[in-house]
Amino acid sequence: MVKTPDGEGPRRERLRARTLEEIKECGFALVDDGGVSAVTIAALGKAMGMTPPSLYRYHASRDAVVDALVAAAYTDLGLVVEKAAVGGSPEKRLDRLVREYRRWALEHPRRYAMLFGDRAPGTPDPADGVVAFNRGMQALLAVLSEMTDSVGGNDPLDSELQRWSEAIDVPAGVTPRALRLGVQLWYRMHGLVSLEIAGAFANMGLDAEHLLTSEIRETVAAADAD
Template identity: 45%
Template structure:
C-alpha cells in the first residue's frame, strides 16, 4: 500500500526547507560556514526571523541538514561509479572510485569544503549525517576488499589497526571487513582527500601538477598494497 500523498501544506513546507538550504549553500559558497546566517536567509526570502526559525531552530540545524545532504550526494556519486564499473577488474573499480571522488569534489568545491573543512566551534555531525557518509566508506571498502580477495587477513597488529578496529565497530561496518581492507580503505580516503584538498586550494596548479595523475598514482599504490595490479 502506497503512502498517502503529501498535503499542500506539507509540500509548501518541504519547498521552503529546500529554499532555505539553497540560500544557506550560497552563503557558504561565498564566505564559508562562518557566513551562514538565518536572519540573512529570512531577509532574502521575505520572511521574518521568527518565521524562519520555525523551519530550523538554529544555524547549526541548517548546517546539519546541509552536511547530511552533502554526504548523501557523495555516497550516491560513488555508488553510481561503482555500479558503472561492475564489469571491470577489481583494481580498475578502485581506480574508478578515486576518479569519481575527485570529480564530485571539483564539481562542487564549496560543498566539499563544507563537508571536510573547518566547522563552527562545537559543531558535531548528527547521527543522520554519519549514516549518510558511512555509505561512501562502505563502497570503498567493498571495492578494496574485492582486490584483497581471500588472502589471509592478519589480526590487528599495531596501534593504528586497533584504533581502526574500534572505529569500524562503532560505525557498524561489521566483522567481515578484515584489518588489511579496513586499513587500506581509510588510507585510500586520506590520500584522495589530500590530493583533492591541495587541488581545491590551488596548490597543485601553482606547482603545475596534474591532480588526475596524482589520484591515479595514489590509487595504484593502494591497489598494489592490497595485492592487485
C-alpha cells in the same frame, strides 16, 4: 474541537517540505558563494523573502540550518561514492570511486570545505550526515576487501580499525588489510583534493589527476601484495 479539513494536513506537510527544500537550496547557494560563514538567518531571509521569525518555524537556529546543509552534502557525496562502486571489476570500481570523490569535491569546493574544515573546531557532525557518508566508506571498503586477503597484523592500529569498522557497521568479512588501505586511501584522497582546491599543485606545476592516478595504482599494488 475544530476539525482540520480533509487534505489540509497533507497539504501543509507538502508546503513545509517544499519550504525546507528551498531553504536548503538557498543555503547551498550562500555556501557556494561565500563559504559556510555566509550562511546566516538574515541572509537566508533576504534570499527567500522571509522574515527571521518565519524561518525559525523551520529551523530553530542558524546552527540547525548548517547541520541540515552538512547532512545533505554528506548524503550527496556518499551517494556519489556508492554509485561509483557498482559495476565492473574491483580495480575499475576503485578507480571510478576515487575519481568521482575528487570530481564532487572540485565541483563543490566550498561545500567540501564546510564538511572538513570550515566549521568551528570540535563541531559535531549531524548523525544522519555521518551515516550517509559512512555508506560511501562502506562501499570503498567492500571494493578493497574483494582485492585483498584476510591477513592482518598485530599492530595496535589493526585493533583500532576493527573497533572503528564495527562502529560504522561495516559488513562482516571486510578484511583487516582492506580497513587499513581504505583509511590510508581516504586520507590521501582528502589531502590531495584539499591541496588541489587550494591551488598548491598548480603552483608547483603538477597535474593533480596524475597524482591521483599514482595513488590509485599504489593502492591496487598494495592490495595485490602478499
